[in-house]
Amino acid sequence: MATERTLSIIKPDATGRNLTGRINAKFEEAGLRIVAQKRIRMSMADAEAFYAVHKERPFFGELTAFMASGPVVVQVLEGEGAIVKNRDVMGATNPADAAPGTIRAEFAQSVGENSVHGSDAPETAAEEIAFFFSGREIVG
Numbered sequence: 001m002a003t004e005r006t007l008s009i010i011k012p013d014a015t016g017r018n019l020t021g022r023i024n025a026k027f028e029e030a031g032l033r034i035v036a037q038k039r040i041r042m043s044m045a046d047a048e049a050f051y052a053v054h055k056e057r058p059f060f061g062e063l064t065a066f067m068a069s070g071p072v073v074v075q076v077l078e079g080e081g082a083i084v085k086n087r088d089v090m091g092a093t094n095p096a097d098a099a100p101g102t103i104r105a106e107f108a109q110s111v112g113e114n115s116v117h118g119s120d121a122p123e124t125a126a127e128e129i130a131f132f133f134s135g136r137e138i139v140g
């Protein structure tokens, strides 16, 4: 399997509970390398642009307000099959459905406050990485 990169976001519910290190340990234990990382505060405009694909969904307002409500840690994870591997480590979107040992099973509070975001496909990974990082900020 090819080496890939994927965009990860540690969401405000997790940064607020000081879980960045414990979540990063899950990524590293799964063989994902954190090749870029920064802690930022997304504006509402940032959140609306990042999640534009969901703008017709009933939860769009709640989602964007939550993502702008506190610090997030945006990261690029690298590894073999990194996109699927990261989704496996995160667990299902709704923590009630997430497998034991996954980040969302251990840390998420609800389907909205679900601790982490990860890209879902190679095309979205490339777009989402470029949304937050320039090439010189990613050091593999």
Ligand code: CMP
Residues within 6 Å of the ligand: 054, 059, 062, 063, 093, 111, 112, 113, 114, 116, 117, 118
């Ligand atoms: P994420 O992977 O960041 O991509 C879109 C997000 O929308 C998703 O994680 C969830 O946190 C959020 N989401 C999905 N369904 C709902 C919902 N019913 N209510 C609130 N947020 C939701």
